[in-house]
Amino acid sequence: MTTGIPAPDSYYERIDEHRYKPTAHAGGAWDPDELHFSPLGGLVAHALDRHTASRADSGLLLSRISYDILGRLALDECEIRVETVRPGRTIELLEAVVLIAGRPVVRARAWLLAALDTGDVAGGADERLAPPESLPRRRLSDVWPGGYIASLDVRAVTTPRPGRATAWVSTPLDLVAGEPSSPLASYLALVDTANGIAVRQPPTAWMYPNVDLTVHLHHRPEGGWTGLDTTVTFGPTGQGVTSTVLHDVRGPVGHAQQILTVRPITAD
Template identity: 80%
Template sequence: MSTSATPRGSYFEPIDEHRYKPTEHAGGAWNTEEQHFSPLGGLVVHAIDRHRAAGPDNGLVLSRISYDILGRLALDECEIQVETIRPGRTIELLEAVVRIAGRPVVRARAWLLAGFDTTAVAGGAGDRLPPPESLPAWRMSDVWPGGYIASLDVRPVAPPRPGRTAAWVSTPLDLVAGEPASPLASYLALVDTANGIAARQSPAEWMFPNVDLTVHLHRWPRGAWTGLDTTVAFGPSGQGLTSTVLHDVDGPVGRAQQILTVRPQPGA
C-alpha cells in the first residue's frame, strides 16, 4: 500500500491495514508536537467503516459514537483495531482502540441502529444555520496554533464570542491519503473543533482540553461543511462542558458533548 500523500494533502497516510501515519496537518492546538483529536476521531470512523465493509451489509446506521481520550496523542504512527462487541440484526455495538507505541490512547464505542423510513414522522430538529457560502472566513489560527487549525476554512455566523459561537468548518484535505473516506468519517473529523471555536478564556492563560467526545446523530450529515452551534460552560471547581448542536447544510443532524479539564496555564 502506498504511503505517499495525495497532491492536495491529507491528515493521515496509510501504512498497512490497521496503521496510519499522521501528517503535519494533524498537529495539535494545545501542543503542536501532538495530534489534534479532531482528525483522529474521523480516522476512527474510517477504521470502523473498513471493519464493517469486510463483513455482510446489515443495513445498520451509526447513530452514536463516544470517544474516551486515555493519554497523550503523540504525532506518531497509530494503530486502530475494531471489534464487534454486541452483534445484532437491529442493534450493534462496535469498539475501536487506538494505540500509539503499543499503548492505548483512545477507546471508542459506536452504536449502530436499524434503518427505517421514518420520513412521515420526522421533526423537532430545529432551524438551519445561514449557509456557509454567505459568510466571511475567520482566521482561527490567530487564536490557536498547529497544523490542524491552519488547515481549516472557518465561517462564523457572527463574530465569535467567549463561550458562544456558531460556525461552519470545512477542509480541503483528505482524511487518509489514497483512501476514500465516507461522508460521515469526513464530517466527524471536524467535530472536535467545537471546543476551540468558542473559547471561553484565552488559551494562553487557561487550559481547557477535552478528555472525551460523544456524538449522537438523528440523521446522517451530507455535504462538505460541518456546522457547529456551540456553547461552553466552566464550573467553579475545574470542570467545563462544551455542548454543540451539529448541522449540515440542511439543518441540525445531532449533538456533541465534551467534558473539559479547566486549569490555569503554568506561569499564567
C-alpha cells in the same frame, strides 16, 4: 515530525491494514507536537467503516459514537483495532482502540441502529444555519496554533463571544492519503473543532482540553461542511462542558458533548 518536506494533502498516510502515520496537518492546538483529536476521531470512523465494509449491507446506521481520550496523543504513527462487541440485526455495538507506541490512547464505542422510514413523524430539530458560502471567513489560527487548525476553512455564522459561537468548518485535505472516506467519517473528522471556536478564556492563560467526545446523530450527515452551534460552560471546580448542535448544509443532524478539564497556565 518537522522535516522541512511539505506534508501530503491529507491528515494521515496508511502504513498497513491497521497502522497510520500522521502528517504535519494533524498537529494539535494545545501542543503542535501532539495530535489534534479531531482528524483522529474521523480516522476512527474510517476504521469502523472498513470493519463493516466486508459484509453485506446490514441496513444499520452509526447513531452514536463516544470517544474517551486516555492519554497523550503523540504526533506519531498509530494502530487502530476494531471489534464487534454486540452483534445484532437491528442494533450493534462496535469498539475501536487506538494505540500509539503500543499503548491505548483512545477507546471509542459506536452504536449502530436499524435504518427505518420514520419521515412521517420526524421533527423537533433546531433551525437551519445560514449557508456557509455566503459567510465571512474566520481565522482560528489567530487564536490557536497547530497544523490542524491552519488547515481549516472556517465561516462565521455569528460573531463569536466568550463561550458562544456558531460556525461552519471545512477542509480541503483528505483524511487518509489516496483513500476515499465516507461522508460520515469526513464529517466526524471536524466535530472536535467545537471546543476551539467558542473560546471562553484565552488559551495562553487557561487550558481546557477535552478528555472525551460523544456524538449523537438523528440524521445521517453529509460531508463537506460541518456546522457547529457551540456553547462552552466552565464550572467553579475545574470542570467544563462544550455542547454543540451539529448541522450539515441541509439542517441539524445531532448533538455533541465534550467534558473539559479547566486549569490555569502557570508561569515557569
